[in-house]
Amino acid sequence: MIAVTINGRRVDVEPGTTVAAAVMRGQAGFRRSVTGELRGPLCGMGICMECRVTLNGRPHERSCQLLCAEGMEIATDA
């Protein structure tokens, strides 16, 4: 299992799990849109940009295109 942190909470996931899938296990919303709407992944393939999270301090990372790695720190807007 791989241990990541999502909004400060430790979560264990199977190897091969994307960051998006790890986040979606616990919550539906990932980011706030420019007018404040709650949004989550739409396309699942790196195109719509709705699944963006802050990863190890870097904002706007496409969570559906990245695999969880040990110790990753993931932060969402909501």
Place this chain on the structure above:
Amino acid sequence: MPSTLVIGGGPAGLAAAWAAVQSGDAVTLLDDNPALGGQIWRGEIPARYRRFLDPRITIRTGVQIHSATQLPKADRIILATGTRERFLPFPGWTLPHVLGAGGLQAMVKSGLPIAGKRVVVAGAGPLLLAVAAYLRKRGAKIVLVAEQAPYQRVSRFTQSLWRTPGKLLQAAQLALGLRYRTDAWPLRADPGSVTIQGHGVLPCDYLACGFGLVTNTELPELLGCRVDTGAVITDSKQRTTVPHIHFAGAGSVDRSILEGQIAGFDLERARALYPARDAAVRFDRRIDEAFQLRSELSTLATPETIICRCEDVPFSAVWQQRDWRSAKLQTRCGMGPCQGRICGPALEHLCGWPAASVRPPIFPTRLENLLDLRD
């Protein structure tokens, strides 16, 4: 040794890379995703196609191409950039429990548990059945598969499958035990439910929703390949209008593999595959006809419905615009991080606007990446 660069590691790209290696080329394959196989296989390449993973191919995954200058030099480029789903706006389509049909499947394949969840699958085309069957196998409760196409068209298409019994069998297995209904489409989504034409309000944990496929033409266009009404123009050898650039892989897996091989092989070996490829293209055309989008779908969005999800532009701001360009300039529609990839195909259906031209970088990228390109 001549060199071939393949962009995209789905069925078409893998077939192309394999064929180019057989023809004696030094082959490099780049893909944006963490695993090979494209959106359809997602790292689970079927046994009969594993030969495509020839150890002589240099493979790099997780590489995002945002501009032409970033591409390694090669004598020949084969673009296999694949397709994405078309999404149509309706009230509530931006809610977090609404995903693409292929989108939800991708999430489940990459680790999202779906067992026990209620899912409505809605939209257009045979992908809906494939997604529903996959999700059910993984334990989801499929509430309904809602196909917007009229019954007559779908049944005419199904009857025509006797010409390809393998496909008929496949469709029958998929449909077995699924509640599949034609003339049904989403009218609105609300938290925890969706309203489907003819079926009322259906409670669900997820709405998986896609209205056919759109070719990813951004990179071909950026490299100067001619694109017409959403399709990259190719000749019988899969050559685009730019010398040394091929394009392969729009449509079904069978067709993509054939197009990839034709693009990768030398002319003689490629020619032998033309008849099979042409048959696959004809089959895809029949699918397109059977599942073409009905006009009612362009009336679902209300004035308040968000069209551009990146910039939160409502339909009321967009509909008076003359064209895509003026919508961009006046409303910022299509100017956000997805660069019109989602709202572009939607507006093509809603307003009849052809997509606007692309410019680099074709994906948002960090300044540090652009600065790296100077050397």
